[in-house]
Amino acid sequence: QSALTQPASVSGSPGQSITISCTGTSTDVGFYNYVSWYQQHPGKVPKLMISDVTKRPSGVSSRFSGSKSGNTASLTISGLQAEDEADYYCSSFGAGSTLLFGGGTKLTVL
Amino acid sequence: QVTLRESGPALVKPTQTLTLTCTFSGFSLSTSGMSVGWVRQPPGKAPEWLARIDWDDGKYYSTSLRTRLTISKDTSKNQVVLTMTNMDPVDTATFYCARIIVARGYEFDFWGQGTLVTVSS
Numbered sequence: 001q002s003a004l005t006q007p008a009s010v011s012g013s014p015g016q017s018i019t020i021s022c023t024g025t026s027t028d029v030g031f032y033n034y035v036s037w038y039q040q041h042p043g044k045v046p047k048l049m050i051s052d053v054t055k056r057p058s059g060v061s062s063r064f065s066g067s068k069s070g071n072t073a074s075l076t077i078s079g080l081q082a083e084d085e086a087d088y089y090c091s092s093f094g095a096g097s098t099l100l101f102g103g104g105t106k107l108t109v110l
Numbered sequence: 111q112v113t114l115r116e117s118g119p120a121l122v123k124p125t126q127t128l129t130l131t132c133t134f135s136g137f138s139l140s141t142s143g144m145s146v147g148w149v150r151q152p153p154g155k156a157p158e159w160l161a162r163i164d165w166d167d168g169k170y171y172s173t174s175l176r177t178r179l180t181i182s183k184d185t186s187k188n189q190v191v192l193t194m195t196n197m198d199p200v201d202t203a204t205f206y207c208a209r210i211i212v213a214r215g216y217e218f219d220f221w222g223q224g225t226l227v228t229v230s231s
Binding site for chain 1: 147149155156157158159162170172173206215216217218219221222223224
C-alpha cells in the first residue's frame with residue numbers, strides 16, 4: 001500500500017498558524033477515524049501529538065489540533081513557536097489491519 | 111511508567127536474517143487491548159510500519175514486507191521479537207518498537223529509543 005501524502009515542507013512565522021495536510025484514500029483516512037500525528041525533532045524519537053483524528057494526549061499543547069474531511073486529515077498548529085520546528089508525520093489505520101505513515105512534512109519557523 | 115527498549119545487532123550482512131527484541135515494562139501484553147508494533151525509519155526518511163502483535167496473539171504485517179517478517183511475543187518475559195529475512199543495504203534504518211492500545215485506537219503512544227541497523231558486507 002502507498003504511503004499517505006503530505007506536503008514536503010511548510011513554514012510560518014512565530015505566532016502564526018499553519019496547517020499540514022495528509023491525504024489518503026477511502027480505505028484508510030477516509031474510512032477510519034484512526035489518524036494520528038507525530039512530531040519528530042532531529043535525532044529524536046517520534047512523539048504522539050494527535051490520535052483518533054482530533055484527540056490530544058495529556059501534556060500536548062492545546063495549540064495542536066486535528067481534523068478530517070473525506071480522505072484528507074489535517075494538523076493545525078496555532079501560535080507557532082520556535083520549538084515547533086520539526087518533522088511531522090501522519091499515520092492512519094488501513095485496510096487489512098495495516099498502518100500507514102505519511103511521507104513527512106518539515107515545518108520551518110521563520 | 112511505560113518503557114520499551116530495542117536490542118539487536120547494529121550490523122548485519124546482506125542476505126542475513128535480522129532478529130530484534132523489544133523488552134518492555136509498565137504494561138502487559140496479556141492485557142486485553144494491548145499491542146506492540148515495529149516501525150523502521152531509514153536515515154532522513156519517513157517511518158514505515160512493519161508489524162504488530164496483539165494481546166490475543168493476532169499478528170499483522172506490512173503488505174509489502176509480509177513475506178520477510180515474523181513477529182512473536184513472550185508474555186512472561188515482556189518481550190516481542192521481530193525477524194526480517196534476506197536483509198539488503200536498502201533495509202538500513204533505525205528500528206523502533208512502540209506500544210499500541212488497540213482497544214483505544216491505533217496510535218503509538220510510547221516508543222523505544224530505537225536501534226540503528228546497518229546492512230553492509
